[in-house]
Amino acid sequence: MDRAFSWVAAFPDEVWEHTFSFLPTDADRNAVALVCRSWHRIERLSRRKIFVGNCYAVEPAAAVRRFPEVRAATIKGKPHFADFNLTITDWGGGAGRWIQSMAKGWPLLEELRLKRMVVSDDCLEIAARSFKNFRVLSLASCEGFSTAGLASVAANCRNLKALDLHENEVEENCINWISHFPESFTSLVTLNIACLDGEMNVSILERLISRCPNLKTLRLNHVTPLEKLVGLLHRAPQLVDLGIGMLIGEGHPGLFSKLESAFAHLKHLKNLSGIWEAGPLYLPAIYSICEGLTALHLCDSSIQTPELSKVVSRCKNLQQLWAMDLIEDDGLIAVASSCKLLRELRIFPSDPHGLAQPVYLTQYGLLAVSSGCVMLESVLYFCRQMTNSALLAIANNCPNLTCFRLCIIEPYTPDYITQEPLDAGFGAIVELCKDLRRLSISGLLTDRVFKTIGASANRLEMLSVAFAGDTDAGLHYILSGCKKLRKLEIRDCPFGDKALLDNADKLEAMRSLWMSSCSVTLGACRLLAKKMPRLNVEVIDENGGGSLESWPDDCHVEKLYIYRTIAGPRTDAPPFVLTV
Amino acid sequence: MSPPLEHDYIALTERRSAATASQDGVLNLKETELRLGLPGSDSPDRDGKVGLTLELLPPKNIFTGGKRGFTDALDAGAEKWGLTAGGGGSEKEMSNGGALFSPMGDGAVCGKTAVLGSASKDLGTKVSGHDSKLSVGNSDENQRETAPAAKAQVVGWPPIRSYRKNTMATNPPKNKEEVDGKPELGCLYVKVSMDGAPYLRKVDLITYNDYKELSLALEKMFSGFTVGHCSSQGIPTRDGLSESRLMVLLNGSEYVLTYEDKDGDWMLVGDVPWKMFTDSCRRLRIMKGSDAIGLAPRAMEKCKNRN
Secondary structure (H helix, E strand, C coil): CCHHHHHHHHCCHHHHHHHHCCCCCHHHHHHHHCCCHHHHHHHHHHCCEEEECCCCCCCHHHHHHHCCCCCEEEEECCCHHHHHCCCCCCCCCECHHHHHHHHHHCCCCCEEEEECCECCHHHHHHHHHHCCCCCEEEEECCEEEEHHHHHHHHHHCCCCCEEEEECCEEECCCCCHHHHCCCCCCCCCEEECCCCCCCCCHHHHHHHHHCCCCCCEEECCCCCEHHHHHHHHHHCCCCCEEEEEEECCCCCCCHHHHHHHHHHCCCCCCEEEEEECCCHHHHHHHHHHHCCCCEEEECCCCCCHHHHHHHHCCCCCCCEEEEEHHHHHHHHHHHHHHCCCCCEEEEECCCCCCCCCCCCCCHHHHHHHHHHCCCCCEEEEEECCCCHHHHHHHHHHCCCCCEEEEEECCCCCCCCCCCCCCHHHHHHHHHHCCCCCEEEECCCCCHHHHHHHHHHCCCCCEEEEECCCCCHHHHHHHHHCCCCCCEEEEECCCCEHHHHHHCHHHHHHCCEEEEEEEEEEHHHHHHHHHHCCCEEEEEECCCCCCCHHHCCCCCEEEEEEEEECCCCCCCCCCCCEEEC | CCHHHHHHHHHHHHHHHHHHHHHHCCCCHHHHCCCCCCCCCCCCCCCCCCCCCCCCCCHHHHHHHHHHHHHHHCHHHHHHCCCCCCCCCHHHHHHHHHHHHHHHHHHHHCCCCCCCCCHHHHHHHCCHHHCCCCCCCCCCHHHCCCCCCCCCCCCCCCCCCHHHHHHHHCCCCCCCCEECCEECCCCCEEEEEECCCCCCEEEEHHHCCCHHHHHHHHHHHHHHHCHHHCCCCCCCCCCCCCCCHHHHHHHCCCEEEEEEECCCCEEECCCCCHHHHHHHEEEEEEEEHHHHCCHHHHHHHHHHHHC
């Protein structure tokens, strides 16, 4: 041991280990590991949770080797824009190699959370059989598996607490997979199957729910009929989080009051989500629980504003509201006056392609909420018009914003009153909201906004840009500023080679950069890859694949994904993805 | 004329054709003919007001036709943006070129607010690659008399997950046009699975007009998975030209395309008229030919029973 660090020996390893357990973030633990060899050793042997933001940044076997005592792993695969079909279908993100390494090196793994990865049924089977203490399986935006895979999880994970399936593409080939939970299985706390499309055998579900007294989160899929829901709710009065899908089945007299009384029994309910195709008639059945709600997610619903307003004005303790733009400005005004504790607002477009008559959701709605809800920190807002003055006012009202994502549906939309670009508005957001960590911009924007973002957004970690900017300078401002930037995703902007090459070092300080439909050439990618060996520069070419070497430097690159890695070029890339 | 206005004009020509046709109530062939005229040569009524009552014309004909004209006119631009004029399927072209084209498309159709009314003055300040922004002055709400045609959609825009798109398909937009009491659907996502492939896909049936387009699109999506049956080296290389392996396989009855209808029965795709198919299809499955024996007769019977 270094003499300079001999003080380390003053305490036994367990003391340091205990001390490290108070460190809140992985970044802190990483810093601690750099102090001296002893601390490095102690830290790595005591690390229990690992977060891998990009599954290709490190070899699975290396990660498992370095941290042999991990109990909880979170791994993310595809880039965020894959959610919107911007990557090709078989780009990668397979979980297989990770699962295999983890099965070998972390037999005591308890929690596994995968996002945007391709998970096969084999993976699920291996996980179910290898991890004897498996407690939490969370799959978000994943694909590649079927309900047969879920059946093997149900059958083999005796102590499973959470099965959380969020927006996955699941092949449904095993109808009664739920029945594979043995009769002796009682440990379930979270069951989220909202993304499944198939009919569920309700009586099997009822039996499962009845024997799991600790069940707190139950999110069903949209196929569960109203009548059956009543029975389920009665068996789980302890629920804290409920997701429902109500089809408009045959309403019959008495159903409403049954539903109302079932809800009234849910005295602990805090989160409510789901689909309300049942229409406004049944909505008052939930009035009794509104006051206790802290989160309301009605983002798949078609309820219109008068009924929505009645619901939200009863939700005095609401902290999180996700809704469709059918809530309109009026509904948001009701939110602003009733939901004083609101922290997060997400408004989704009911008609993203403008096929129907437009809804009356404008900048006024957001403005009202920003002014009425002082605790607002996170905003996702789809709308069709915006003004600089509204953005300025919002920034003034909510200087504590940490996440601001505004999507004006029509690209290049200017301030609709002054017809000017929205540079000033977004500029105000980044200048006044000093804690802003995530930003998505839209509308008509010139290079000016990027100059402001680069200069002022000092805590910004993730930036999404689409249809914006005039020249390469825009990208240069971002890459040369934004000290804490980790993820940058850009589409359809006139950004090109120079900014990338001038800021090559920055790219290694970030997790990843996605650029599509910009002005990048293959030559620049080659230069970049040569200069920065610890970056993978992936060029995605949908037209043919192969023979990248023969292509000229001035060839335009349609899709580009750059990420830092210590694992070198990946071996599982399909032919359309070429690591330069 | 500078290139930006030229493509402005191409796009306007075809839309005006559509608009005029709808006003007349009759599809005048001459007017729907897509021509690359010089600006000002062909449109006596063009005075800044663009009729935007688009009929429910098959969206593909307008946009792909227009797009080909567009890319032909600007080869340099096309190469720069990676557009392959004539190569690949219409869907791919749409997504590749969509970024340039569709903002115009979007602007033409969803014109509640005078959003792009004066974006035209920004044309000059934009980099050449973006000159194709079209300002279509359409601030009048009463121009939206009929439900607008499903327009060419930019891939991945607006940025919402296809999950949301599908559930919203079941929610009636505030729309006066209803057929048989069913609301006009904005999109209709169905799952597509293929025997032996690890990936499940979703396709939006609304974006296709016939079986051929659907099978072309499926071919693109799944061609990577014909591994076991074609090339022993692994994933086959695409030559981007004529039929890919999957089509050959489909035609050669290695695989057949089947669908599950509303009643839960599995039927062969192609037996019923397209519209009937899209109305009743719940999901698709590309299954091995040997598994599909016996499907065809039932499909025909069912069809007969319905009719």
